[in-house]
Amino acid sequence: MTSIQSAYIHIPFCKQMCHYCNFVKYYYTEKRATEYLYALEKEIDSYLPRNNNALGTIYIGGGTPTALNKEQLTQMFEMLHWKFDIAGLEEFTIELNPGDIDEEKADILKAYGINRISFGVQVMDDNMLMQLGRTHRVQDVYETVNLLSKKDFSNISLDLIYALPNQTVEQFQRSLKEALAFQLPHYSTYALQIEPQTVFYRRHKKGQLHRPPEEDEVTMYQILKESMAANGIEQYEISNFAMPGFESRHNLTYWNNEYYYGFGAGASGYFPGKRIANLRPLPIYVEKAGSGDRPILEIDEIGIREEIEEELMLGLRKIGGYDERVFQRKFEFPLSYLYSEQLDKLMKQGLLTVNQGVWKLTDEGLLLANLVFEEFILDDLQLEEIKTKML
Template sequence: MNIPSAYIHIPFCQQICHYCDFTKFFYNEKLADEYLEALEKEIHTYVPGEKAVVQTIFVGGGTPTVVTHKQLRKLLDMIHNHFDIASCEEYTFEANPGDLDLEKVQMLKDYGVNRISLGVQVFDDDMLEKIGRVHRVKDVYTNIDRLLQVGLSNVSIDLMYALPGQSVKDFEKTIDEALQFGLPHYSSYSLQIEPKTVFYQRYNKGTLVKPPEEDEAQMYEMLQEKLAANGVQQYEISNFAKPGFESKHNLTYWNNEYYYGIGAGSHGYLPGKRTINIRPLPAYVKQAMENGKPVLHEEPIGVKEQMEEEMFLGLRKTSGVSLTRFREKYNRDAEEVFGEAFPSLKKRGLIEQQSDKIHLTPRGRILGNEVFQEFLIDD
């Protein structure tokens, strides 16, 4: 079974951000010890023998680097013991600015981690406090310096826009400061109000107001223009990179390829099925320790679903969906499978075709969800 990627979830945070709906819990050393034991049981279920050969590993959260030095070494050891790190092309750790002392940075480097994703969000201390972040702007500078000091130069930073009280000018300042680092990769997302978050509660009470839609659109267009002018090309709706530094792990998702989903609340995609792990921490630990299979739900994925997802996910990429690859993969022509979707979306100016590639237009990127629903196949 060829599974090219592994996602490993560490659900602990020093503080819960006001917008975050990922599986996360306040860090507790004892709970983290128990979780790492359970995590190793689950990894062993997927990789019981020889080390798995994967192209990418992504350790996300939560905040994987919030754990102690001893716990971080244990985590790195278990990944090293079950996966062939030497053959892994991209090995990413998420981190929060402020969590990375020099010992942790050196440890990550020594264990073969070759890419860091930093959750910066904004270069504005007041806004960082308002959205529930614990780091401050100076921490970004300190941590990037430490990463570069040990030779970890493949750094990506996340930025957010359309935040409460954020103006177009505010976001422009964040983009300009982010670009001063000359990093190879940037991700940027507009604020989504998700259930079970602090912001969701405030939104329902009427105490949280997002910027107008026209401001949000202007922020997104400015982001695209400024990054392109600095040689950082958009390759997906929310992701930008210098040539050769596109996230190989995220491309696994958008190319509709298989990946292990390991850890509380993780989603995996294996031949014939998608898996969702148990989310509550005590239940995850209990089930993983009992049988190494803390799966809450398995959803069968047939050819119909695969073809739909090929379009949903592939159209997120700037390069779009290759009709030749679609035909090779499913032995069907996409135009035949999706009928009127192509001419209808072309007529509306939401997609266009170049050679054998179908991709979103600039307007189509803004109205992506309208495009994607056109690729649902009638039963």
């Protein structure tokens, strides 16, 4: 497993349930969280029995990791310091929500080496926050940013969602302007997705969820890109913007189609030749992992077809594009061997461009990225050609 340089750690506890979120999550109780942390440590041991393991990035997500109390946060970090070479990490990220952290918790994060904060704001509008099922308000955002600045956290990423129910272009523009006024070095921005097993999904099925028209969503995305550029924040992935040097190292692991561990209930890991998804129900995860067994729900074998498709679909999400020489090194045959017609078609449609072997989505391609990615789905004949080529 020496080729794995990143780990995602899932803490599934929340003090509220947002209406749009379908991540594995449970209401926080002290007893549940204590049992979970024990099981989490046992799961990590099952993959990495030795201590002081070297990685490049660790990302602690949720749920809301800072829903843990101070003693549990300390317990978790003590365990991670024992298992991993934290001092050698390039990036150590934790997610938090406005109002979920006080000075003592901020001091714990600082003391244990957290050097990046992913900050779940979503929208700078109290009414819309209530509609999303969020418990924080805009004032909490200001207070939390001030606290993080006071504690010398300089690498902060602020999350925003747009195309919210009943949201107008003007409302989005005001929310974005207020968020940008913090002058943070990183912003992650996503159009609302209606996910199964959420409050919004049930409302959508009943015809009670009124999203903005598609043309307004496109306008919001254009405003987003222009506003970021005007503030010196460069787009480096379809939904992510950063000042130079503040790009998310951990998320680049995903977009570069590299391997990573996934620890915790519902977490997924990517290993050579397979993806492993963990059990989602909390009691079953705790029982299985706590007994020393790996809490695996399913293992998906990743064949050459899936590897090639994901390589391009993920790589082209980056604004810097995808270098066909990387493809040649990984698969030992040229990109054009499989996709000559598709690449030519996408160029003629104005969705892709190429310069010195680097393929990039155009501005229109960014808006229609899913249509572009569909062109890289391999059929059975292409798969046989690959197998023949690799013999």
